[in-house]
Amino acid sequence: MHEMSLVQGLLAQLNELAREHGKEKVISVSMEIGPLSGVVIDSFQFGFDILAKDDALTREAKLIIESPPAIYRCFGCGREVEALQRPERCSECSETLFSPQGGDGLILRQVEME
């Protein structure tokens, strides 16, 4: 479960940001976790819930996760579709090969602190 070590990295970064901006409490953390990031959102949330409690800085922080869809480009006709899961086949030409674009982000977007 690599989500746990990723959450540890996130908490270290939050500590650094708080120090940098002279803040003592994190109110909310906005993350983007794409469907192709290799990260299970529920596990990430679970890890955050457990580890954030250990630190006064993050004890009450709210984690907001968005998962924007990936774009799948058909190998046959070039048609692009937005989807959370890989399409079975192209609705235009029935091709089964797609190359995904994006959707692999694991990004700390925004932190609200006080």
Place this chain on the structure above:
Amino acid sequence: MCDACGCDLKPEHTHDSKVVEVHQSLLAANTAMAVKNREHIEKMGAVAINMISSPGSGKTTLLEKTIEAIGDTIRIGVIEGDIETDRDAERIRAKGVPVVQLTTGGACHLDAAQVHKGIHLLEKEEGGAELDILFIENVGNLVCPATFDLGEHHRLVLVSVPEGPDKPAKYPKAFHSSQVFIISKTDLLPYFDFPVEEAKAEALQLNPNLQVMALSATSGEGFDQWLDYLREVCRKRQ
């Protein structure tokens, strides 16, 4: 009462809250270290291959047989990743090539910082600073290692015949991020239901650019294609 948090301070009390835009990957630190590793490996003149699979797919055996076959013409070094023990490193050391064992102490994957340490340790081993191919054998796990760039040039995913053919569909990230897919232990095909062509097609659906090989390190079947691939990797590096 304060609307923001319900505290008892006067209504004009304001929370000094601040929104900081970060927009940085959580993997940024790992990626930065991976870039350094790649540069370092290239300065050594080597090309690095990150091997990812479930436990028991035959990564170490594949390395042993590879060293036996071409270890006298291609300088091979190995970084072994395991949760505990240096058993795999002992097996590789017995083949006479420089090797370093990294034990993660519970962590399910190697990261770029660990590999960075591993490269420096390897350079202290005899012959460890002058390599053609650096194999990084990741912790046996088809999930977590796929997220971490170690500074490799090629990523290789292995599935052995007894594991079954549905791994690409179940663990897409490992196949999506790799360049090579090896089906190992093909000598066991008579005893397991493993339709090789279906497994290949499924993997190619996830990643049409995958180079797929089926081989057995025990019987030697398909091994020439693997060795040719390694020679090609060395040749292209120059």
